[in-house]
Amino acid sequence: MAHDVNQMIGDKLKAIRTERKLSLDELSKITQVSKAMLGQIERGTSSPTISTLWKIATGLGISFSSFVEEDTPKFSKVKIDEVNPLLEDEGRYLVHTLFPTEPKRNFEVYAVTMEPGCKYTSPAHINGVEEYLFLHEGEMTVEIEGSVHHLKAGEAFRFSADYEHTYKNSSADPCNLFLIVHYS
Structure with missing residues (x-):
């Protein structure tokens, strides 16, 4: 399941970058995260640290949890x-x-x-x-x-x-x- 989380984070990051028409170079500059690391995150081949996700979220002006949010039902129970x-x-x-x-x-x-x-x-x-x-x-x-x-x-x-x-x-x-x- 950890791979699923990494892929979800990567897919969200790529969707945001594409929606904002940012290149990996541009994203790297605004987040202070290397282009190579951003590429690995987008492909789901890297498990980003919390610090790295905070840098990306802060640079993009989005919430930290934007990377793992899913469609939500009217109620939810979490263990x-x-x-x-x-x-x-x-x-x-x-x-x-x-x-x-x-x-x-x-x-x-x-x-x-x-x-x-x-x-x-x-x-x-x-x-x-x-x-x-x-x-x-x-x-x-x-x-x-x-x-x-x-x-x-x-x-x-x-x-x-x-x-x-x-x-x-x-x-x-x-x-x-x-x-x-x-x-x-």
């Missing part, structure tokens, strides 16, 4: 363990897309697992993006512009994602959270 995660930080940062954005909904919902020792730095997102974290297991810190915020299970945190931000799990146990990304 986290049945969703193939996107991985970062050598597999210690796992992101399960639960509900991607839709035309009438300007937010997306993720389940995130951060293994012990995980450190993930996200680039600044497009203007007006907010992130909402709901930590339900473990501990973590969020660093934004030199400001450090320690979170424990049962706590929630909201911030403007217009700035580079870093998530860290310095504990010996995994931490699990739900993340909502809201686009203005």
Whole structure:
């Protein structure tokens, strides 16, 4: 199924690029992702990192989940363990897309697992993006512009994602959270 996700991401990227009449060179310039990598993603032969997808989404001015959204029914039920995660930080940062954005909904919902020792730095997102974290297991810190915020299970945190931000799990146990990304 992981190949299916890569192919879905590639097909979406190619459709957006074609719709906007962009060459791979032009797309590379606006996303700061190499032409070779973009070609591999479009062909579904590369499993892009979360950071790479954020660069592409930011460069194109689209939501991160645009790459994996599907036609949605009036209701949906998702089992986290049945969703193939996107991985970062050598597999210690796992992101399960639960509900991607839709035309009438300007937010997306993720389940995130951060293994012990995980450190993930996200680039600044497009203007007006907010992130909402709901930590339900473990501990973590969020660093934004030199400001450090320690979170424990049962706590929630909201911030403007217009700035580079870093998530860290310095504990010996995994931490699990739900993340909502809201686009203005």
